[in-house]
Amino acid sequence: MLAPTPFGRVLLHLANLLVIAFLLLPIAAVTLGSLQAEKTLQADTRALLPPEWTLDNFRVILSGGEQRGAIFEQVTYLPDNVKKIRYAFTNSTVIALSVTFATLAMGSLSAWTIARLGYRWTRWLVNASLLARFVPVITLMIPLYVAFRHLGLLNSVVGVIIALTGFLLPYAILILAPYFDQIPKELEDAARIDGCSRFGAFLRVSLPLAAPALASCGALVFIISWNELLIPLILVNKAEFMTVPVVINSLVGDVHVFFNLMMAICLLALLPSVILVLLLQKFVVAGLQVGGVKG
Amino acid sequence: MAIRSEPVAAEALRRRGRRELAPGRLGLVMNLPTLLTMALVLAYPIGYAAWLSFHRVGPAQLRRGEFPWTGLDNYVRLFNDPLFILSLKNTFIFVAIVVVVEIVLAVAIGLLINQQRIWTSRITRVLILLPYAIPPIANGLIWSFLYSFQFGFLNRILFTLGVIDQPINWAGHPETALYAVTVPYIWRTLPFAVLLVHAALQGIGTELHEAAAVDGASTWQRFRHITLPLLLPIIVVILVLRTSFAFTVFEEIRAITQGGPGDATWVAAWYSYKKAFEPPNDIGLGAASAWVLALIVGALAIVYVKTIYRRVV
Known part of the structure; x- marks a missing residue:
């Protein structure tokens, strides 16, 4: 300039x-x-x-x-719901951490196969992930409610974790696959010469090298799952299983709860993700920039 | 490091070969968790939503576990419902405002935070990320406090600055409520657009600008003829992505207006939610309306995948 x-x-x-x-x-x-x-x-x-x-x-x-x-x-x-808000903070923390871990684990397995194996169906998985990012949550919620009701997964933290993980896996794949693709294949080849299996080469060589992408992806997944409203809103209706956004949502339109109390809850709710974003600024920026577009 | 002799390497490969899966099978095993989860949470529900939209599904049917086939009845009721047509119209207006304003702001702020010599730009560069972290429902509630007619923070600021002498009911007028809810949504989703523009700007070298400046081009001319054409691809990306995501706006509507006043801010996702999850729980109709929404967004998604997104591998 x-x-x-x-x-x-x-x-x-x-x-x-x-x-x-x-x-x-x-x-x-x-x-x-x-x-x-x-x-x-x-x-x-x-x-x-x-x-x-x-x-x-x-x-x-x-x-x-x-x-x-x-x-x-x-x-x-x-x-x-306000009296039981401690449950909500515990649930939100457990859910966000579990979803982050599960998404990173499954996402890196898939992303590596996409970057390294290059079959037609692994390439198809990239397009499926891209399309999946566009699926409106509200379209998923109605059938998920009926299906999870049938499976007995309503009012359960596990149900919310499964739903959120599935919803966020496409993001993880789109962020991680290009990164695995950049790691030189020769490093894995060298490990294989030394007696490592293909999976061993992924686990011991490529995965540690993908740490920056895992940090980007983990930060985004944590923030999105901490903030998500619709999925837990529809899968949960008991205070014991609610997340923080669901409690906030339950206060909307309650004329007996005044703005001050609501603002205090909102401030507590936004603090963890704001702190994470400020601490991991560089990784969040990188994740947002590759997640949406490549090139 | 000493170079391994061929026989040793071959021996290592042979030994390992016995216990190692073939690449194709390994790929399948490694993708199994992802495929199962995505099938359960994404693929199956999409298909099931379509199936539900052709059946009568309400509380009574849910209890019995039987969903009678109704053909196109849900869709016929949907398109004969003036409220649904209004919701679609409101959604289109909402999306149009959001996308246009957001692209203009993203380019302007992207250029602003790209200024290396301006120290305040560094502060903006850090703070621009902030909205991304805010839970959308909390964002909605905070803006409903900002907009509040009696106690609102926005009116207080304007009173303190001496701009108004009567409070303004920001989100309470049917003519303006829809515009009022665009601002919180733009506020929350701006970081993504700005970061994409910022990344694109870093790819534009200074040489072109310097050469043009030597030839006497003004700042505006340089922006118009150098920066803007080079930003066009990323603007198209933002256009498609934001259009498809804004179509599904829910939290800000829920927190600030709940579709009101009257039905002035009913949007597509709000319609599906209200029909399906509030009495009389017409889940079939909700599924049909959600499918219409998915089709609109799906068309955009296919354009995006086919023409804009470059293949990862």
Whole structure:
């Protein structure tokens, strides 16, 4: 890029400020909303900053409604799903980690065969994965509900893990296959000369070398499964098996739950994936760039 | 390292050959978990959805486990339902706005974060990823707080800046609600588009720009005649991908308007969800509408696979 003129620089800084403000607008809203009481929000409907700050919204959520704190003293109603939100955080963590592990394991097995074996049917698997990425979740949900109901997999963490893994495997294949393809085949050949089996060469040589792609893919899969609403929403209706997005969804339209409490739950819900994205920035960017397109 | 003598290598291969699977069979075994899971969760449900759409499926049928054949009845009811036609129309408007705005923003922000000499661009480059991490349903709820007529954060900002003196009901007017829900969706899905543009920009060398500048081309001329043509392939990719994904928007609608006010923001996925999973649970009709959605998106997917995506191997 050519050096901008001084006037151009000012314009570019202003443009950046505008974009940053837009990007941070919802983050500011959720943070400010979660740090104040229902009363302060109602008392002045025009002020940006509250006169008093409080952590009571978080206290009531994290204690499952037992420690109410000053702002919830008068409150008699707290939805069951909020009282049991600890289950939701545990379920979401277990589900996201299991799905990430299962997707990486199965995905790298398939991706390696696509990159190395080059049969017509392994190439077909790439196209199938590409097409699968387009399938609307809502189209899958109706038959999955009927099928999982029949299999007795409704209201089960395992059911959600299976459904999410199947849904995310195409992403994993599309991210991992091009990466395995880039690893020089000679490295595997050398290992085979040394007495390694084909599978051994995959496991001991190519898989460790694919670590950056596994990190990219793992980060994306974790984030998508942590954030996913429709799949657990339709497969689960008991608080014990709900994930965090499902609990958030259950609060929509509940007139007795005020925005402050909802914002606090939203903030807790977005924290893990936001931290992951910021820590693994480089890998997330790489994963997004190859997952959608190649070349 | 010493070069192995041929007999040793041959001996290693021979020894291993006895216990090793043939490549074709190994490939099949290694793909078995993937194929089984994808068959259960993707292939079978797609076919089953089509099957269900030709049958009557409601709570009574689910209990009995028998789904009577109804032929095209679900589809006839679907296309005679003004609400479904409206949902499709709303979806098309939603998609058109989202795709156009997102492409313009992605190119602009992509160029902006590509500025190496501007230090604020580095901040934008980090923060642009943020929306990608936000759970869509939380994003919807946060924006419904932003948009809230009485307590909303957006009105508070405008009051503080002195721009308005009466609160605005952002998502509450039938004429504007559909536009209001495009903003949160664009906010959440922007990172993907920006990153694709950013990656494409890094492939464009500085030589062309420098040569054009020497010839007296203005910044706009350089953008119009050098950058934009080179970005065209990635713009087409974003166009197809975002169009197909935006067709299935659900969470933001669910959290912000629930299809309202009235039926102003009913979209295709919302229609399928409401029909199938809320009383009277007309699952057959829901499946039929979801299949129509899948066909629209499927047509785009085939265009994408056939013409745009370059073969991996």
